[in-house]
Amino acid sequence: MTAIRIKDAATLLGVSDDTVRRWIASGVLEQSDDGPVATVDGARLAELARERAVAPDDGAPVSRSARNRFTGLVTEVLMDGVMAQVTLQCGPFEVTSLMSAQSARELELAPGSVATAIVKSTNVIVETTRGDR
Structure with missing residues (x-):
């Protein structure tokens, strides 16, 4: 235990x-x-x-294979001509996404807007302290 x-x-x-x-x-x-x-x-x-754990219902009439959803507040959008770096504060967690600048503009992402980061990854690293093995 x-x-x-x-x-x-x-x-x-x-x-x-x-x-x-x-x-x-x-x-x-x-x-x-x-x-x-x-x-x-x-x-x-x-x-x-x-x-x-209750994920917020986004009302979307679609099903997704990605199960890792983080709804939060956009805190920063850094954009150049081609790429955008968007940072969300999702509870105590900060999630950063790199996307095309065009996508960030189309989604109207700006500090203060609400967004959901959806993550699907086959490479997730899990760590513990040595005493918990």
């Missing part, structure tokens, strides 16, 4: 420590006091994250 501290669980789920404690009090999560600090089970936390 991977034990995750309450404050770290809150950070991972994007909620406050108090929210995690309320989930423990209501039985949504179970607290373990085996070590020097209170923790929750990492597998159950992952389950909870999946249960509570």
